[in-house]
Amino acid sequence: MHFENIIKTIKERRESLRVTQETLADLSGVGLRTLKQFEAGKGNPTLLTLKKLGDALGLELTLKIKGG
Amino acid sequence: MHFENIIKTIKERRESLRVTQETLADLSGVGLRTLKQFEAGKGNPTLLTLKKLGDALGLELTLKIKGG
DNA sequence: TAAAATAGAGCGTTAAAATGCACTTTGAGA
DNA sequence: TCTCAAAGTGCATTTTAACGCTCTATTTTA
Numbered sequence: 637m638h639f640e641n642i643i644k645t646i647k648e649r650r651e652s653l654r655v656t657q658e659t660l661a662d663l664s665g666v667g668l669r670t671l672k673q674f675e676a677g678k679g680n681p682t683l684l685t686l687k688k689l690g691d692a693l694g695l696e697l698t699l700k701i702k703g704g
Numbered sequence: 705m706h707f708e709n710i711i712k713t714i715k716e717r718r719e720s721l722r723v724t725q726e727t728l729a730d731l732s733g734v735g736l737r738t739l740k741q742f743e744a745g746k747g748n749p750t751l752l753t754l755k756k757l758g759d760a761l762g763l764e765l766t767l768k769i770k771g772g
Numbered sequence: 773t774a775a776a777a778t779a780g781a782g783c784g785t786t787a788a789a790a791t792g793c794a795c796t797t798t799g800a801g802a
Numbered sequence: 803t804c805t806c807a808a809a810g811t812g813c814a815t816t817t818t819a820a821c822g823c824t825c826t827a828t829t830t831t832a
Contacts, residue, residue: 656808658809668791669793679790680789683707696768697767698768699763700766737821737822738820738821741781744781753820
């Protein structure tokens with residue numbers, strides 16, 4: 637769906653922390669099915685879902701001027 | 705819903721470009737209703753919606769390690 | 773301050789996100 | 803190669819995002 641970079645960041649961060657999808661699902665409060673789908677590149681998560689995952693992984697979502 | 709910063713960035717960027725919600729809706733392909741709700745702090749947009757708005761406004765969404 | 777433009781809200785519909793459960797596939801190690 | 807853990811998929815349900823239309827509220831400007 638064109639979120640390759642974001643998906644990649646989440647997945648790589650999770651793996652570098654040696655956390656399974658199941659554990660991350662528990663920690664973040666996101667359903668396991670939802671996380672699986674997301675990492676598999678399916679679907680279009682909501683901002684809330686992304687935020688929950690980011691919070692659990694110590695990642696922050698920012699929006700800034702391109703190039704700036 | 706806790707996305708204050710993101711909402712604020714979108715809204716301020718739109719205003720600094722002197723673009724109305726209606727114009728941004730047209731340019732981005734996001735429905736006017738959806739944009740209005742989002743800027744009003746209601747709801748929980750999908751990543752795709754956020755990406756469309758960001759693209760139209762020259763903003764990029766990034767996810768990175770907190771503090772890093 | 774009256775008119776016009778812009779922003780926000782209510783209501784209803786459609787499409788899809790989020791979820792659980794059960795099953796299959798894949799990968800790493802004994 | 804067998805086993806077990808982790809990842810990925812199918813199916814069904816519930817919730818809700820996205821949306822248009824209409825109306826109201828607010829802001830801007832002539």
